[in-house]
Amino acid sequence: MESQIIRPGHLTTDQVAQVLGTSPGAVRNLVYRGRLTRSGGTPRRPWFAAEDVAALHAERLTRRVA
Secondary structure, eight states, X not given: OOOSOOOTXXXXXXXXXXXXXXXXXXXXXXXXXXXXXXXXXXXXXXXEEHHHHXXXXXXXXHXXXX
C-alpha cells in the first residue's frame, strides 16, 4: 500500500498511530491541535519526523507514570 518512498527518519500516519497506540484519526487530531508537526509528504500522505514522534511518545509515557 505504501507506494511512496519515505525519507529515512520519517514515519507515515499509520506508523505514527501504531507507535502511539492510537488511530490515524487521532494522529490527524494531534496535528490539528499543534501537538505534532508534519515534516514532508503530501497533504493526503504526510510524513512525521521520527524524533518528534518519539518525544511525544515519551511525554505520554511520563504522564501515565506520574
